Amino acid sequence: MNTRSSAWPLALLFAGMVVYASLYPFTGWRVQGVSPLAFLQAPLPQYWTGFDVASNLLGYAPLGFLLSLAMLRSGAGRWSWWLAIALPILLSLTVETLQNYLPMRVPSNVDFALNSAGAAAGAGCAWAMERLGVLRRWTQFRADWFEPTAHGSLVLLALWPFALLYPLSVPFGLGQVWDRLESGLVSLLEDTPFLTWVPLRLETPDPLSPLAEAFCVALCLVSPLLMGYAEMRSLVRRVVFMLTLFVFAFVAAGLSAALTYGPSHAWAWVTPQAALGVGFAALLGMCLLALPRRLCTVLMLLALAVSLTLLNQASDSPYFVQSLEMWEQGRFIRFHGLSQWLGWLWPFAALIFGLRAVARAPIATTRIPP
Template sequence: MPKHKTSAWPLSQAYVALIVYASLYPFAGWRDQGIAPWEFLRSPWPKYWTGFDVAANAMGYAPLGFLLALSFLRRGSPRFAPSNRTMAIVVAVVAAAVLSLLMEALQTYLPSRVASNLDFGLNGAGALAGALLAAGLERLGAIDRWSRFRVRWFVEDARGALVLLALWPFALLFPAAVPLGLGQVFERLEGALTEWLMDTPFLEWLPVRDIELQPLVPGAELVCVALGALVPCLLGYSVVRTFGRRAVFAVFTVLIGIGATALSAALSWGPSHAWAWLSLPVRLGLGIGLVLALVLIVMPRRGCAALVLLALMLHLTLLNQAPASAYFAHTLQTWEQGRFIRFHGLAQWLGWVWPYAVLLYVLLRLSAPDRQNRMPA
């Protein structure tokens, strides 16, 4: 079986960043209370806690334990598998516990956060559960089956694309003004730069727009939705091995995008509004995006990567020529006031950054020598 780098390791790093962000948000008001950062370990257990708190703290670290253990198992030698599984569990739990200990200690210096030994214990228990699940799946052969599946479907250096594709549905969880429209940041960046440079001579350096941003017409919205569906399909095509599997991948990807957007709408505005975003331009855009993806299954891998650049540039240009809808901003208040799945705005950041991370990845891929461009039918 060909060797390849595991995607679990970069995914675990991304999840560590998520935990750090969620644990230390809003990163403001740091102060020293005169309490040692490890004092919470000797404090009595909290008197007031809810079932949600217990589940959130345990489940929050379970994916980290799973990914860390899986990373170790995929890197380790197949010999002495039982000792490998034990070591993978130990490494994953210790690493997660150290991270949790550090996060709880730093919360001592944040006025809006409370360090808790209960949270620390639950984080460790969640990491242990995730690591045990990874070891159990490896023992049952599920990891080997995934390895064989990956070898059949994807080229050897597919790790970067697979990580980006795995993050795409989570980027869609924060509701966008245009369905599948990730990366609409121009107006926010312009406002942030203006605020930062206020009362400085550098404010005059900012370009002044001649006209205000105009809302997207239905035709432009249709194009944005079609490109939003096409981009992850083309990204996958750059690492999928055969034409037939590309077709299956395209249909599956579009369905995942629709499901993630519906889940986002249900979480934001209630289950009754889960499909309210499916207007006529959106439905046409999804259909056109899928048809284009199926037509382009015959493109070579480097050609697909180049088309990702073109599609993303057009997509981002159209999106960032439109302002954020005032009605849409108002409806986001429910989301921004507190949904656990948003991780204090991290899902929104992921939605902003994802297209630009894809641009960087594709540029690096195109600049590298192509050793796997031939496509078996």
């Protein structure tokens, strides 16, 4: 089997996430005068929790799984299983060594052992699935449902629900970055002549009106929907994909609200304007089922551009800013803002993907089969 796999970019992204979470906040580097590998021979730590064990054990399992899966689908030889274990172990050894130089981090031989065990378990799971024929059935399923060129889109669609976990001022409204980008540029360029180059807003913009918010919600749901439509082979599959995407959207938004405000407020985001936007998105999704692939990508780009414009020209409500401060001080701090970066960057990555897809795709006028 020699198939291009979405597991490669997913493994690379997950490795980056591991490095980010292990070395955050990347400040205060110093030399302690001890051997970088001294932690390997240190006594076992006296204090540890079940969360520490689970996070270190399970944190590297997806990386081992994805690397092993990518190598299996790429037709790698018998050494691929060992390589899928060795690379995460080397990564864990590297980040644990670098933690010697960070004041807020403590390298641990137990963490290193658990990371290695997790990577081995993930790689072993991938090989077991290969032996049982699960990967072969997934390959057949992917060939039946998606176009052969569906790689980047599958990665983006897999990341989309995780991007929704960060609290959003508008439900599903990813990419609202201008407020923080503006304040960051002002802080960086303060007392320099370049500050005049920043297009500062002289007046605080108003929040979106209820109708504009509903329209924005609809566009933010239609964008990933059209991305999936562009890779689907039939109308029936597009309908199933639409239902699946809406389920994941509701689960991710509900989980974000539950972790931010408490389980009893899981559906607090379902306001009248949000419900109107979801209904409009469902109606659009049904109307666009028979759209040609290339046109789906073009309309996805248009929906992304309009939604980003609306979101970044509006301000956050004071209530949302207050809830965001609660979120950043709460349990999500363990993610060190990873879902925040996903929420900021996902639409722009989708724009780049869509532009490349339109540039290289032939004009298709064929009708989508049922």
